[in-house]
Amino acid sequence: MPDPARFEILSGLGAKGPACIRLRTGRHVWLLDIGSGPEADAPFHPEWLDGADAVFISHDHVDHIGGAVHAVRAGLPIRCTAQTARALPPGARVQVLPERGETVIDGIRLVTGRDGHALGGIWMWFDLGEGLFYSGDWSAESRWFAFDMPRVTAGTALIDCSYRRDDVSQDRRRVELDATLDALAPEVQVLFPVPPSGRAGELALHLLPRGGVTLDDTCREAVRVALASDGVTPRARDLRPLLDRPFDPAARYLICDTPDADGGMAARMVQDWRGQGRLGRDARVVFTGHMTSPARAIVDEGGLFRRWNVHPPLHDQIAMVRQLRARRFAPLFCEDPADYLSEPGFAAAPLLDGWGLL
Known part of the structure; x- marks a missing residue:
């Protein structure tokens, strides 16, 4: 008789760190995401792969996919969408999942x-036990990405709570971003460092009426690929x-890779502006x-932080758990998950010990 299905959160509970969850189905061991970072001192631990039969990856951001090279070296099959597979290292044994639909594995x-x-x-x-x-x-909330x-229904919900109880x-x-931009003098150039497959299109769509984008x-190229896909809104x-x-480096609004301006064109623009004595001025x-730390250093030189929601605020976290009719939920990717013990809106118990039976 197979063992009961169970899960173990190897990383992602109690910190904004790498995502990695071990799922034991009773017959196989699967890993859900194999991230590293986002901070430089939060690597993927190859021993998380011990005993694994397959890997499932939710999306292509480093804190969910950054350990993929280890899975490829181990010869493990990697199940993800065709778009996410584009970010995998050469030699990956990809088994494509639909962006929306059902699969039997x-x-x-x-x-x-x-x-x-x-x-x-x-x-x-996953149709295991009461559902995971x-x-x-x-x-x-996105006007760019489809949701x-x-x-x-799921007895257990492991959900992104990156913004904690911010609502x-x-x-x-x-409105807040527009107010910030409106307050800048017309000659000021603005650089938005972004993940190309993430906020690039969404911010461009928002800024488009202003011109100079x-x-x-x-x-x-990421926007071009997105427009040819089924993953964005009309x-x-x-x-x-x-x-x-x-790309026009003299434009008013520059949207550039990478999100922390520690590489890519964003880093080049920061370096140029710093050398010209413009950074933090015009x-x-x-x-x-x-x-991460490179971005925080730039803020110290006159950069700004204006959050653009790409994770759920509290009311959407609550709505998701209620939609799933979950009995328990793990608030992932945030510090101090015990804060959820005092949040009355959830009709489910916070799961704080990092594992459970299904």
């Missing part, structure tokens, strides 16, 4: 849906004119996501 039904967070990103529901839902990163609300809506975030080559088509325009850097 080793007799276990898996339902996937678009996560509203990254191109090709998915949430996953793993969100990866997700957002229900599929799950139509399943500021994306509509409010847009340019995408670096990496972001422009409004995304408004960005098509930007695809024919080369050339400003606006960070909109999680900031």
Whole structure:
């Protein structure tokens, strides 16, 4: 008789760190995400792969996919969407998952849906016990990425709570960003460092009515791929004119890779502006996501932080857990998950010990 299905959160509970969850189905051992970072001192631990039969990856951001090279070296099959597979190292044994739909793997039904967070990103529901839902990163507020609300029930929900109990809506975030930009003198250039498959398109869509928007080559290609996919909303088509325009370093609003300005065109622009004595004066850097140490150093030089929601605020976390009719949930990717013990909105118990039976 097979052992009961169970899960163990190897990393991702109690910190904004690498995502990695071990799922024992009773017959096999699967890993859900194999991340590293986002901080430099948060690596993927290869021993997490011990005993694993396969890897499932929710999306292509480093804190969910950064350990993929170890899975490839181990010869493990990697199950992810075709878009996410583009970010895998050469030699990966890819088994493609649908962005939305049902798959049966080793007799276990898996339902996937678009996560509203990254191109090709998915949430996953496993038909084990009372049901296990793993969100990866997700957002229900995006005007760029498509999001599929799950139509399943799950006794256990492992959900992205990166913003903890912050409950500021994306509509409010847009107003705050606009106010910041409106307060800058017209001659000030603004750099938005972004993950190309993440906020690049969304910020471009928001800034488009202002004019003067340019995408670096990496972001422009990511937007091009997104527009050819089923992963974005109909409004995304408004960005098509930007695809024919080369990157203009003299534009008012620059959207560039990487998100912490520690590489890519974003790093080059910061270096140029610093050398010209412009950084923090008539050339400003606006960070909109999680900031690692390179980004924090730039803020100290006159950069700005204005959060752009790419994870769920509290009211959406609550709505998700209620939608799933979960009895318990693990608040992932945040510090102090015990804070959820005092949050009355959830009709489920916070799971803080990092494992459980299904």
